[in-house]
Amino acid sequence: MKSHIKKRYLYDFLTGLLSKKRIFADGIKHILKMKFTPETYRLPDIPMTPFIDVREIEDFLSGPKPERHEVEAIVAKSLNKQRLNLQDTATLIKADDPESVSIIKQAAKQLKEAVYGNRIVLFAPLYVGNYCMNNCTYCGFRKENKEAVRVTLSREQLIHEVEALQDEGQKRLILVFGEHKMYPPEFIAESARTVYSVKKGRGEIRRVNINAAPLTIEGFRTVKEAGIGTYQIFQETYHPEMYKIYHPTGLKKDYNNRLTSLDRAQEAGLDDVGIGALFGLYDWRFEVLAMVRHTNHLEACYNVGPHTISFPRLQAASNVDVDAQFSLLHARVSDPCEPTSPPSPASPTSPTSPTSPISPSSPTSHFSLLTSQFSMSDADFTRMIAILRLAVPYTGLICTAREKAEVRREALQYGVSQIDGGTKLEIGAYAEKAQAPQDLNREQFHINDSRSLHHVIDNLIDDEYLPSFCTACYRKGRTGEHFMEFSVPGFIKRFCTPNAIFTLAEYLEDYASDAQKQKGYQMIEKQLQQLEAPSVAKIRSTLERIRQGDRDLYL
Numbered sequence: 001m002k003s004h005i006k007k008r009y010l011y012d013f014l015t016g017l018l019s020k021k022r023i024f025a026d027g028i029k030h031i032l033k034m035k036f037t038p039e040t041y042r043l044p045d046i047p048m049t050p051f052i053d054v055r056e057i058e059d060f061l062s063g064p065k066p067e068r069h070e071v072e073a074i075v076a077k078s079l080n081k082q083r084l085n086l087q088d089t090a091t092l093i094k095a096d097d098p099e100s101v102s103i104i105k106q107a108a109k110q111l112k113e114a115v116y117g118n119r120i121v122l123f124a125p126l127y128v129g130n131y132c133m134n135n136c137t138y139c140g141f142r143k144e145n146k147e148a149v150r151v152t153l154s155r156e157q158l159i160h161e162v163e164a165l166q167d168e169g170q171k172r173l174i175l176v177f178g179e180h181k182m183y184p185p186e187f188i189a190e191s192a193r194t195v196y197s198v199k200k201g202r203g204e205i206r207r208v209n210i211n212a213a214p215l216t217i218e219g220f221r222t223v224k225e226a227g228i229g230t231y232q233i234f235q236e237t238y239h240p241e242m243y244k245i246y247h248p249t250g251l252k253k254d255y256n257n258r259l260t261s262l263d264r265a266q267e268a269g270l271d272d273v274g275i276g277a278l279f280g281l282y283d284w285r286f287e288v289l290a291m292v293r294h295t296n297h298l299e300a301c302y303n304v305g306p307h308t309i310s311f312p313r314l315q316a317a318s319n320v321d322v323d324a325q326f327s328l329l330h331a332r333v334s335d336p337c338e339p340t341s342p343p344s345p346a347s348p349t350s351p352t353s354p355t356s357p358i359s360p361s362s363p364t365s366h367f368s369l370l371t372s373q374f375s376m377s378d379a380d381f382t383r384m385i386a387i388l389r390l391a392v393p394y395t396g397l398i399c400t401a402r403e404k405a406e407v408r409r410e411a412l413q414y415g416v417s418q419i420d421g422g423t424k425l426e427i428g429a430y431a432e433k434a435q436a437p438q439d440l441n442r443e444q445f446h447i448n449d450s451r452s453l454h455h456v457i458d459n460l461i462d463d464e465y466l467p468s469f470c471t472a473c474y475r476k477g478r479t480g481e482h483f484m485e486f487s488v489p490g491f492i493k494r495f496c497t498p499n500a501i502f503t504l505a506e507y508l509e510d511y512a513s514d515a516q517k518q519k520g521y522q523m524i525e526k527q528l529q530q531l532e533a534p535s536v537a538k539i540r541s542t543l544e545r546i547r548q549g550d551r552d553l554y555l
Helices: 007-014 020-034 054-061 068-079 086-094 098-116 155-168 185-197 217-224 240-246 255-259 261-267 284-302 367-373 378-391 405-414 453-462 480-486 491-510 514-530 533-547
Strands: 119-129 172-177 207-211 273-276 308-310 396-399 418-420 466-468
Touching (some): 054 086, 054 284, 068 086, 068 378, 098 378, 261 273, 261 284, 284 378, 378 405, 453 514, 491 533
Parallel strands (some): 119 172, 119 418
């Protein structure tokens, strides 16, 4: 972290919610505690240079299960708001006995409350085009899928989609694009500008994130100039040999180009980035450590980690024949958590060796190998989220509608800070209004949570979470390194809780039913009772302005 804080950001923080004297003292203390010194690993962290060492990650995951006191020491470190290293994270992963899992989950709940409070940020995905030059074997958009209904929204269609989303109360979108020459940086940027320009009634989109292909540095600059928020690129799997099998052709087959793509974003000045892996393609334990390694790389090279981490699980997709599509996957795949020994001369590709080649020429099998060896149970999924929350205390965790509502409900306890609501993945489906059955030929994958935004907000309030559409930090310039300066213990709660209250009040006034409006204001009143007196008067004054018709008010 830089040794100074820009004056305007410090001023924004010091004015407002609490007494200046106390905030200053707390702020300086926690900023000093927050400083994270990136670890040094086998491959040096050099900008735009690959950094994943498979054997190193497997070595961290190998060995005996930890003692209880080791788990407790690492949990204590995280609760002190310190970033965990790979060894720490691997220890938590290997601690899979019920008592250790309970300790980890309870600590994750405590840490999330300390940093984020009960705020849950809401957004919606909006697919703009599904033409694609790649052949990712698990994806409905892949080039060779002749059953996919290919669509690219025109400007008019895009406007209709945004208007439909505004009618529901959405304020934050993520635009999704296939990787195709039809979607260059200029098209992505213009799509974002179009979304920002749409104003229907009191509706508006205040933050546009992007999930699209890796770009050049100049391409990232072009998209940044459109005022986007986070640029997401998921590695899918961080295991390079498995990556080759799942991505046989197209631009995406270049593992290193994708791995270092967000370095190029940083070089372009786009410092708000999101990483992720598709769980089910390889061992989840490996992927978790690889994402923590990726976080360390960005911090080492650019002084700021990812803004968000996503962990979608593999779902059904159009024309993905699970037997045929993955018949080449019967490779001798090691269990990275098992102790390893050098391969014997008689068995140079022993399945116990972490360096065993994973090759399409291995003996044939079926997708059942993937589902049996790499599938992730709901219990492991929620445990993984708790581990990630402890490993990266200040990074947003996103859980999407790929998951069932009940799974997402549990995941919220252990660290998830952002979810989508009212999600439709068929291109053009938001403007169609009617809740039709899912059509996999029109979407990238199956979703398991089709609740409306209204329903999601209702459920969040019932569970005493504070729904938020807040985008204040992005308009105030608190992104990238500046966001990290402010996301120290209590800062997010002090800024974001009031701003979340304001955005919820907007939703209640403009889009909620009478019953939901009553329930929502009861939630707001509970939140106000938990805040300290100096801030409450200003919040109540701002709430009254919202009731009178003012909008987009924030600290």
